Amino acid sequence: MGIDQKSPAITAKIAHFPDPAREKISRIRDMIHDLAAGLDGVGAIEESLKWGEPAWRPISGSGTTIRADWKEKTPDQVMIFLDCKTDLIDRARSLLHPELTCSGNRAVIFALDQPLPENAIRTLLGWALTYHLDRKKRA
Template sequence: MTPAEAKALIEGVAARTPGVGALEESVKWGEQSFAPVRRNVGSSVRIAPRGNGELALMFICHTHLVDEFRSLYPDALEFEGNRAIVVRSSGPTDLAALEHCIALALTFKLRKRGRA
């Protein structure tokens, strides 16, 4: 998956996910970052290309989103610590699982409030 494909995937998930709305694109820590424009909706998703052709989708570690993703998709996706989903340059990627994780990140604050 290229960074452009990852960007299109994130934008597509945002467009299809109720409550997310428009995304704001910025650069954080040298990486493309996408977050809902409206406040208190979700957490950011960053695209971190790797030199070996792989990329990582990065999430804010204190949200524990990657732990949630790992519990949902332990064998479908590859994780790096508590910050990232790694997308390898070779081999299949479970796009449905990846899209679900992106949607969970983009609605993190909405879901958190719903549990409160």
């Protein structure tokens, strides 16, 4: 799979989701690519399936892996998963709380019958894409 190209495996996985889930995961996918192109130090994104879930990782090493998925056992929602060893979910919970529903230290949940809170998602995805850059600046 070429770098910063949309993976056929992810496209095929998303194609099997119900329409509302497919639309939301596709929108999250587009946001990741759009943000990566516009954030200094991020650059190209590699797409893959991790644990069977669509995943995105900055090739530059600027950030942490982002995963997003819809699951049959929770058919009324989609989720964004982040590395549980980061503070990203804690930041989301404290700074973006009214717009995001967080689960533990690893996931943000979005109901299929509600519009995506795009500004909050963009902020969260930006934090994930620049996580390692931000840590270097704070050190």
